[in-house]
Amino acid sequence: MLEVAALSHFYGKHQALADIALGVEQGEIVAILGANGAGKSTLLKSIAGLVKPAQGATIRFEGHHIGELPAHLIVERGIALVPEGRGVFGDLTVAENLQLGAYPARARAGEADRLARILRLFPRLAERMAQAVRTMSGGEQQMVAIGRALMSNPLLLLLDEPSLGLSPLLSREVFRALAEIRSSGLSVLLVEQNARASLDIADRVYLIESGRNAGSGPASAMKNDPEVQRAYLGKARAAPSPP
Amino acid sequence: MLLVDIILPGLVLGGMYALIALGLTLQYGVARIMNLSYGESLVAAAFGAFSLYSGLGLSPLAALLLAVPIAMALNWLLYRFLLERLMRRGKDRGAQEIDSILVTFGVLFVIQGAMLVAFGGQYYSYGYLSIPLTIMGSTLAVNRLVALLFAALVGGAVYLSLTRTRIGTAVRAIAVDANAARLVGIDVAALSGLAFAFGGGLVAVGGVLISMFLTFNAAMGVVFTMKALVVVIMGGVGNVIGALVAGLLLGVVETAVARLVDPGLTLAATYALFLGVLVIKPTGLFGRAAS
Numbered sequence: 001m002l003e004v005a006a007l008s009h010f011y012g013k014h015q016a017l018a019d020i021a022l023g024v025e026q027g028e029i030v031a032i033l034g035a036n037g038a039g040k041s042t043l044l045k046s047i048a049g050l051v052k053p054a055q056g057a058t059i060r061f062e063g064h065h066i067g068e069l070p071a072h073l074i075v076e077r078g079i080a081l082v083p084e085g086r087g088v089f090g091d092l093t094v095a096e097n098l099q100l101g102a103y104p105a106r107a108r109a110g111e112a113d114r115l116a117r118i119l120r121l122f123p124r125l126a127e128r129m130a131q132a133v134r135t136m137s138g139g140e141q142q143m144v145a146i147g148r149a150l151m152s153n154p155l156l157l158l159l160d161e162p163s164l165g166l167s168p169l170l171s172r173e174v175f176r177a178l179a180e181i182r183s184s185g186l187s188v189l190l191v192e193q194n195a196r197a198s199l200d201i202a203d204r205v206y207l208i209e210s211g212r213n214a215g216s217g218p219a220s221a222m223k224n225d226p227e228v229q230r231a232y233l234g235k236a237r238a239a240p241s242p243p
Numbered sequence: 244m245l246l247v248d249i250i251l252p253g254l255v256l257g258g259m260y261a262l263i264a265l266g267l268t269l270q271y272g273v274a275r276i277m278n279l280s281y282g283e284s285l286v287a288a289a290f291g292a293f294s295l296y297s298g299l300g301l302s303p304l305a306a307l308l309l310a311v312p313i314a315m316a317l318n319w320l321l322y323r324f325l326l327e328r329l330m331r332r333g334k335d336r337g338a339q340e341i342d343s344i345l346v347t348f349g350v351l352f353v354i355q356g357a358m359l360v361a362f363g364g365q366y367y368s369y370g371y372l373s374i375p376l377t378i379m380g381s382t383l384a385v386n387r388l389v390a391l392l393f394a395a396l397v398g399g400a401v402y403l404s405l406t407r408t409r410i411g412t413a414v415r416a417i418a419v420d421a422n423a424a425r426l427v428g429i430d431v432a433a434l435s436g437l438a439f440a441f442g443g444g445l446v447a448v449g450g451v452l453i454s455m456f457l458t459f460n461a462a463m464g465v466v467f468t469m470k471a472l473v474v475v476i477m478g479g480v481g482n483v484i485g486a487l488v489a490g491l492l493l494g495v496v497e498t499a500v501a502r503l504v505d506p507g508l509t510l511a512a513t514y515a516l517f518l519g520v521l522v523i524k525p526t527g528l529f530g531r532a533a534s
Contacts, residue, residue, distance in 0.1 A: 048426065075428035087423035089416050091481075096412050103413055104428035152428060 001026050001187060002047070002061050002079075002156055008054040009042050009211075016042045017053075017211045024156060029178070029188040031198035031219065033232050034208035040191040041084050043208070044158045047189075048081035049074040061156070076104045078155035082162060084191075086145040090134030094125055097133055097144050101151025110153070118147040121177050139170030146177065156187045163194050175201055195232035199223045247381040249499045255387045257494020258394035259453050263467060264474035264486040265401055266445030272418045272481030273438040275336075276326055276343045280351035281446055281471055282464030287354055288314060288450025289459045290362060296369050303371055303451050304393070310447045318443025321350065322436045351464070358461035368458040390452040397448050398487060401441075405483050414438050418481035446471075466510075473517045479530030489528055492516075 002024040009017040016039045024030045034040050045051045047059060049071035059067040066074055089097050098118065102111045119126040122143040128136065133144050142162055149157055159178070163171040175197050182188055182201075192198040198219075199205065205222045207215040215227075222228050263285060270278045288310050295301040295309070326343060333339030372386040405411035414434060417424045421431050449467075453459070474493055478485025493513060500512040520528060 050422070050425065070430075071425035072428045072430045075426065081426055083423070083426065087420065087426060089419045089423060091419045092412070092416060096416075099409060100412055100416050100424075100427045100429075103409065107428075148427065 002189070003058070004043075004047065004060075005058040007043070007046060007057040007059065009039075009046055009051060010054055011042075015211060017046070020208070020211070020213060022206050022213070022216070024187050024189050027182065027185055027187055028203045029182050029190060029201055031190045031192060031202035031205045032208055033192075033195050033198065033205060033228075034214075036193075038208045039211035040208055041160050042211075044081060044160050044189070044191055045083075047074075048079060048158060050081070050083075072104075075152055075154075076106055078106065078153070079158065080149035080152045080154035080156070081158040082142075082145045082149045082160060084160040084164065086141050088133045088141050088144050088148065091132060093130050093132055094136075094144055095129040097148050098125075098151050101148035102153075104152050107151060107153040111151070114151055114153065118150050121150075121180060122147055137170075139166045139173070142166060142170070142174060143177075146174070146181075150181070154186065156189065157181065159188060159190045159192075161191060161193060163192060163197065171197065195228075199233075244380040245502075247379045249502050250495060251378065251381055251383055252387065253495030253498035254491060255383075255391045255456075255494070256498055257491035258391045258398070259449055259490075260470055260474050260493050261487045261490025262394045262398050262452070263446050263449040263471045264478065264490045265398060265483065266442040266449065267471040267475050268418075268478075268481060268483060268486045269414070269438040269442035269445070271475060273414055274322065274326075274435040274442070275330070275339065275421075276322070276347065276439060277340055278442075279344060279347040279468060280354055280464075281347075282467035282469075283351050283354040283358075284314065284318075284443060284464075285446045285450035285453070285467045286459055286461065286464045287358060288447040289454035290358060290367070290461075291447075292451040292454045293367055293369055296371060303455050304389070307393075307448060307451050310451050311444045314447030315440040315444040319436055319440035321443075322439040326439070327432060327436065355461060355464060362461055364460060364462060366458045366460045369454070371455050373456075384456060386455040390455050393448070393452055397445070401445065402483055402487065410434075415481075415483070470513065473513060477517055477520045477527055479527030482527065482529045485527055485529030489520075 004023070005021045007017055007020040008015065020043060032040050032043065042051060046053045049069055053059065053067055057067055059065065061077055061079060064077070066077060089100065098115060102108065124140055125143055125147060133141055146162065162174050166174065171194065178188060179201055190198055190202065199222060202219040205217060205219050206213065207228070267278070267281055270276050270281070291310050292303040292306040295306045296303060325346060329342040329346060330339050333342050372384070372389060374385045375382050376385050376388065405415060413424065413429050416429065417431055417434060424431050470493070474489045475486055478489035493516065496512055496516055497509045501509050524530065
């Protein structure tokens with residue numbers, strides 16, 4: 001359903017992404033692994049329309065080119081990004097954040113049902129609908145961010161470091177929610193520093209190094225790949241230092 | 244009774260301040276434009292109401308029906324064809340703010356110059372509904388009460404649409420985080436233009452209402468810009484309820500100082516209150532702690 005090819009991006013003279021290619025099929029969870037600064041966030045932002053890809057890139061979603069669309073129209077096509085750092089509206093209440101999630105026209109039909117489903121997925125939010133989001137814990141804010149993205153009735157959910165800064169317990173809760181989200185037929189493209197949890201939940205994995213594709217494969221195979229174990233699962237004596 | 248003598252006119256004045264601060268909240272808090280020509284738009288609306296009343300005998304309340312759509316259209320055009328382009332070119336928030344200040348500083352002189360050509364520098368006023376009315380021992384002109392009533396109606400309607408409707412919530416969301424707003428499918432540029440236009444409409448309402456009971460001249464716009472800015476910062480930038488409360492507070496304090504101390508000290512009192520709030524709570528009465 002999502003097809004990315006020849007995607008490059010420059011921040012000034014610094015090339016953050018070089019000829020990236022990847023794909024996500026209906027109902028898949030695809031994880032992107034890579035070191036800090038490898039360009040994973042830029043990749044998600046390019047798909048979501050927050051940063052403009054360099055010339056020559058192809059981003060197709062459900063058969064349509066979306067590389068030139070502004071961010072708000074990409075949401076309308078069915079792609080929702082949960083950005084790193086969550087990007088929730090801190091001064092607004094949980095209810096208002098979720099209501100804003102359903103701002104796109106595609107999200108209006110069935111809004112009440114979707115809200116009920118999200119509150120079942122994150123029961124904590126149901127108790128705090130009137131609370132300002134900035135007064136909540138990091139884990140709860142992450143639930144608001146994911147819930148808000150789900151309110152837009154997406155076909156594909158992009159998640160940028162959803163467990164960053166969360167306690168192991170809350171992290172597990174977020175991953176449990178992702179598994180549940182997938183079982184409802186949604187596709188997920190996930191960027192995560194928690195490689196182990198990502199490999200456990202993902203169907204396929206792409207490796208990205210210094211903005212370039214550095215391998216891909218089914219998660220089950222990648223888990224046993226010695227290179228991957230060494231670089232991402234910390235199974236060597238010490239973390240490898242970059243050359 | 245002295246207390247009523249202060250509270251009633253204070254609320255009338257404060258209602259005007261709250262209304263124009265609400266408009267500036269939309270322009271500065273949401274559209275991110277520091278509009279220095281804000282007060283001039285207000286005075287222009289006052290002159291418009293004056294002209295319609297003295298020329299055609301049209302009541303200022305009917306003039307609202309004309310002034311508001313015209314002001315909204317002009318503000319929208321200004322945003323769409325000048326400010327938005329500059330904002331897109333600005334590298335960061337700071338550069339954009341300087342650009343918007345420079346542009347609207349120019350607009351200030353254009354509006355002020357046009358008014359000076361048309362009306363000269365003298366003070367104007369007109370007598371619409373200037374019928375004295377005694378309430379609890381305090382005498383007030385009916386036009387002031389009508390102005391307060393209209394300000395309350397318009398301010399209340401704007402407040403409710405900002406807090407109770409989806410599009411109003413979207414407008415506030417832009418003030419909180421414009422980038423996150425794009426991620427929930429909000430067309431930030433289009434909605435900012437709309438917010439800017441509504442801000443212009445609100446200041447036109449303020450200008451027409453104020454012209455019913457205050458004297459005005461072509462050069463006094465800056466006073467209103469400053470007061471609107473003081474109210475917005477006092478209430479917390481982008482905070483709707485903060486602008487309303489701070490506006491009413493300022494009106495009552497100014498009236499109290501004018502009545503109890505000396506009318507010449509009102510502006511000093513304004514700034515004393517402003518500085519007091521900033522020292523105690525730098526993000527404004529209703530602003531959140533800096534994060």
